[in-house]
Amino acid sequence: MSRQITSVVGGAPVAGGDGHADVNPSDLADVVLEYGAVDAAAARAALESAAEALPAWSRTTPWQRSEVLDRAGSEVLARADELGDLLAREEGKTLPEARGEVVRAGQILKYFAGAVLQPHGHVLDSVRPGIEVTVTREPIGVVSVITPWNFPIAIPAWKIAPALAFGNTVVFKPAELVPGSAWELVDILNRAGLPAGALNLVLGRGSVVGPVLTTDPLVNGVTFTGSVGTGRGILDASAPLGRKVQLELGGKNPLVVVDDADIDIAVECLVQGGFGSTGQRCTASSIAVVTDGIHDRFVEAVRARLSRWTVGDARGAGVDMGPVVDPSQLAQDLRYLDVARGEGAEVVGGDVLDLGTAGHYMAPALVLGTTATHTINREEVFGPVVSFIRVANYDEALAAANASTMNLSAGVCTTDLATAAHFRRNSKAGMVMVNLPTAGVDFHVPFGGRGESSHGPREQGFAAIDFFTTSKTAYTAPGSPRT
Ligand code: ADP
Numbered sequence: 251m252s253r254q255i256t257s258v259v260g261g262a263p264v265a266g267g268d269g270h271a272d273v274n275p276s277d278l279a280d281v282v283l284e285y286g287a288v289d290a291a292a293a294r295a296a297l298e299s300a301a302e303a304l305p306a307w308s309r310t311t312p313w314q315r316s317e318v319l320d321r322a323g324s325e326v327l328a329r330a331d332e333l334g335d336l337l338a339r340e341e342g343k344t345l346p347e348a349r350g351e352v353v354r355a356g357q358i359l360k361y362f363a364g365a366v367l368q369p370h371g372h373v374l375d376s377v378r379p380g381i382e383v384t385v386t387r388e389p390i391g392v393v394s395v396i397t398p399w400n401f402p403i404a405i406p407a408w409k410i411a412p413a414l415a416f417g418n419t420v421v422f423k424p425a426e427l428v429p430g431s432a433w434e435l436v437d438i439l440n441r442a443g444l445p446a447g448a449l450n451l452v453l454g455r456g457s458v459v460g461p462v463l464t465t466d467p468l469v470n471g472v473t474f475t476g477s478v479g480t481g482r483g484i485l486d487a488s489a490p491l492g493r494k495v496q497l498e499l500g501g502k503n504p505l506v507v508v509d510d511a512d513i514d515i516a517v518e519c520l521v522q523g524g525f526g527s528t529g530q531r532c533t534a535s536s537i538a539v540v541t542d543g544i545h546d547r548f549v550e551a552v553r554a555r556l557s558r559w560t561v562g563d564a565r566g567a568g569v570d571m572g573p574v575v576d577p578s579q580l581a582q583d584l585r586y587l588d589v590a591r592g593e594g595a596e597v598v599g600g601d602v603l604d605l606g607t608a609g610h611y612m613a614p615a616l617v618l619g620t621t622a623t624h625t626i627n628r629e630e631v632f633g634p635v636v637s638f639i640r641v642a643n644y645d646e647a648l649a650a651a652n653a654s655t656m657n658l659s660a661g662v663c664t665t666d667l668a669t670a671a672h673f674r675r676n677s678k679a680g681m682v683m684v685n686l687p688t689a690g691v692d693f694h695v696p697f698g699g700r701g702e703s704s705h706g707p708r709e710q711g712f713a714a715i716d717f718f719t720t721s722k723t724a725y726t727a728p729g730s731p732r733t
Contacts, residue, residue, distance in 0.1 A: 253283040255433045257292060257453045260299040261446030264292055266453065272429055275342040275573040276563040278608040282340045285429050285453050293459035296450035297468040300392045300419040303447030308389045308417035315415055316363045322442035323359030326352060333434055338564040340430045341402050342572040343527045345565050355407035358693050362411040370715060382726045387719035389417035390494055391470030394463040398476045399575060400530045402428035406435055409473045412714035414448065423452045423463055427575060464488045473717060478702055485705060496706035496717045500630040501658030501699060503688040504651035505535040508644050508664045509543035515685050516663035517551045520636065523687030525614045528571050529634040533659040533689035537627055539639045539650045549638065556614050561603055574610040574633060583612060583633030590617045590626045622653035630656060644669055652678045658699030659688040680704060
């Protein structure tokens with residue numbers, strides 16, 4: 251029998267009903283662990299538990315909260331190999347990628363352990379004589395954290411750590427496909443010294459527990475990362491109720507390659523950005539916008555690089571790219587390739603691979619001869635698929651790059667300082683990369699997009715305080731002023 255895990259409410263395990271198997275996408279015969287999905291009543295109980303824990307947790311000192319996060323961060327870092335192996339096994343990214351993600355989660359916990367000790371308020375003289383004004387930060391209250399499967403520990407960490415750091419309590423609902431990494435993170439934080447109920451784990455279906463976690467009166471804020479459709483639904487349901495809502499949704503991220511680019515750098519940017527983590531990143535470089543003078547040489551160089559790109563078991567040695575996460579994502583990737591063919595594009599690669607073990611393996615795909623209006627350039631595929639748009643010059647490249655409505659990240663490969671500076675200023679994306687892949691960000695600076703990509707305050711780094719606190723402006727007049 252495989253390992254069993256449960257939801258955690260008020261510090262205690264809660265067994266669910268409906269049994270779910272956490273299956274390894276590299277080897278479908280390998281069941282990583284099993285859990286029982288909980289129902290709406292358990293989600294409500296988790297919110298009650300978070301609400302009960304809120305007054306005491308929000309009154310702890312910053313040092314107490316810092317110590318919990320710091321201890322948790324140390325344990326995550328110390329167990330990076332083991333947790334990375336679990337993550338690779340349940341999600342399918344390669345071991346180096348998975349270990350890197352775990353280390354990132356540890357760094358995030360450490361960052362917020364430090365951040366909470368920084369000064370966050372203001373003291374000002376009023377514009378009226380003798381009055382003092384203070385602007386302080388207070389927790390927003392009970393926060394629902396809803397996360398996707400593609401970063402099973404880093405995304406939860408970058409939402410839960412600032413939530414707890416600034417005195418909120420949390421109900422955390424991870425994606426159904428990756429409960430193991432989520433359970434470990436919650437276990438580590440609880441053992442690091444959180445009081446019961448400050449952090450609750452709800453393992454359940456989005457359609458069952460999601461509506462409770464987004465619309466129940468006990469919820470003060472919802473931070474969500476996932477698909478555009480689900481995110482919009484959450485916003486439509488929660489915003490009229492006055493909930494604070496933060497959404498990180500899709501991305502359609504262009505990498506512009508102009509004639510003067512260093513071709514080796516550009517190839518690495520595209521291959522790492524487009525096919526790293528099997529292309530299953532909201533910041534993936536999913537469109538290459540390439541000027542005429544370098545287009546054919548660039549495509550050839552990318553093809554040559556991909557001929558040395560090994561697809562295999564996520565935990566295998568020397569593997570560059572693991573499997574697609576599950577059958578429905580694989581079907582979606584293949585469907586987009588069919589649509590592209592139907593609209594006149596040429597697809598190179600993208601075959602389903604039989605590697606001898608039952609797993610969702612797919613070769614990287616290049617989709618050549620597309621324009622900004624092709625379906626594949628307007629919708630997020632979320633797989634190892636990069637489409638190419640050939641343009642005459644930089645101005646056309648910028649226009650094609652800005653044609654997307656999901657402006658999360660955009661990159662340019664150029665050796666010309668003026669082109670780099672122009673792109674940085676004129677890209678519509680929330681994050682811009684120069685001679686770097688569109689994916690791959692730091693934890694101490696804001697993360698987020700524009701257009702349909704994001705809603706609400708930015709996540710991560712020094713921006714995180716904006717969502718996870720609400721500001722209070724207080725005016726104090728001395729009782730009887732002395733002159
Ligand atoms: P993905 O393609 O990354 O799975 P989803 O938007 O479907 O994107 O899922 C992201 C998260 O949202 C998951 O944890 C999922 O269970 C959850 N979810 C799905 N439906 C809802 C809903 N109606 N309300 C709240 N959360 C939901």
